[in-house]
Amino acid sequence: MEIGLNHYLVLSTILFAIGLVGVMRRKNLLLLFFATEILLNAVNVAFAAISHYYGDLTGQMFAFFVIAIAASEVAVGLGLLIVWYKRHGSIDLDALTTMKG
Amino acid sequence: MFEAVAFYLFAFLTIAMFFIVVTTSQALFALSALAAGMIFISAFFFILGADFLGAVQIIVYTGAVMALYAFGMMFFDTTRDVKEKQGNKYIIVGLSTLAAVLVVVIFAMPMVSGNIVALYPGIDGVGNTQEIGLVLFTKYLIPFELAAIMLLVAMVAGIVLAGKKMDLSITLMNEAEIEEEKNKKVLS
Numbered sequence: 186m187e188i189g190l191n192h193y194l195v196l197s198t199i200l201f202a203i204g205l206v207g208v209m210r211r212k213n214l215l216l217l218f219f220a221t222e223i224l225l226n227a228v229n230v231a232f233a234a235i236s237h238y239y240g241d242l243t244g245q246m247f248a249f250f251v252i253a254i255a256a257s258e259v260a261v262g263l264g265l266l267i268v269w270y271k272r273h274g275s276i277d278l279d280a281l282t283t284m285k286g
Numbered sequence: 287m288f289e290a291v292a293f294y295l296f297a298f299l300t301i302a303m304f305f306i307v308v309t310t311s312q313a314l315f316a317l318s319a320l321a322a323g324m325i326f327i328s329a330f331f332f333i334l335g336a337d338f339l340g341a342v343q344i345i346v347y348t349g350a351v352m353a354l355y356a357f358g359m360m361f362f363d364t365t366r367d368v369k370e371k372q373g374n375k376y377i378i379v380g381l382s383t384l385a386a387v388l389v390v391v392i393f394a395m396p397m398v399s400g401n402i403v404a405l406y407p408g409i410d411g412v413g414n415t416q417e418i419g420l421v422l423f424t425k426y427l428i429p430f431e432l433a434a435i436m437l438l439v440a441m442v443a444g445i446v447l448a449g450k451k452m453d454l455s456i457t458l459m460n461e462a463e464i465e466e467e468k469n470k471k472v473l474s
Contacts, residue, residue, distance in 0.1 A: 188290050196301075196330075198390045201385075202386035203382075209381070219320050222324075223307060228389075237334040240407050242421045243405050246406075255351065260441060267358065267361050
């Protein structure tokens with residue numbers, strides 16, 4: 186049984202779907218961040234698989250840049266989250282609606 | 287054969303871990319499961335021959351990002367159960383699957399049309415890490431430097447946001463104000 190590119194793409198789809206379910210059903214901002222990490226990882230798997238099966242290094246390069254962006258996103262996002270928690274004592278998404286739109 | 291066993295084993299483990307992340311009501315369980323899932327993801331990179339990417343995945347994601355989350359969680363009240371949005375489950379799952387399939391179709395389009403060409407093919411006789419270095423520091427040098435600047439900006443932003451008394455600037459204050467600030471008791 187040979188593992189082909191389609192196997193990896195299907196796995197990537199499943200992981201991406203799990204991440205999207207997390208984004209849609211979570212109310213806690215910290216767990217929303219976790220779900221976005223899952224999304225980024227799912228795309229990284231697809232990039233690495235395509236890079237391997239087409240003998241091209243571009244996919245791995247993009248995976249590196251995705252990792253770099255994820256790291257900086259976490260640093261800034263967590264800082265903002267800490268500031269918000271100190272002010273309001275809650276990181277629920279529903280508590281963020283100050284404009285009552 | 288060995289590759290197939292490894293693929294299915296790690297696929298099952300990764301999906302199980304990420305499923306725990308999005309379903310559990312305990313933030314600490316979610317954190318641990320996410321860290322485990324990140325390590326299992328790196329197994330795919332090793333299977334695919336992207337050794338350096340796998341090592342970076344373990345070091346950056348599991349070492350740096352998860353540690354940062356663990357430190358950040360000390361600021362929050364994570365012991366109580368996490369409240370969930372009350373929505374229609376079927377709509378959520380259906381929309382997610384649809385969006386994920388769309389992403390894969392976007393990925394697969396160049397392959398279906400058959401006009402995909404290896405832009406930077408692998409170099410014979412050198413390891414994966416050396417290939418990465420050769421391509422990264424010739425063809426992708428400017429994106430690499432931009433990523434470095436972005437990481438620096440993110441580091442400064444993280445320090446300013448999370449640090450104490452970052453709204454004060456000693457260079458803009460005179461001596462008396464600095465003395466007064468020193469004598470104040472540190473609150474919080």
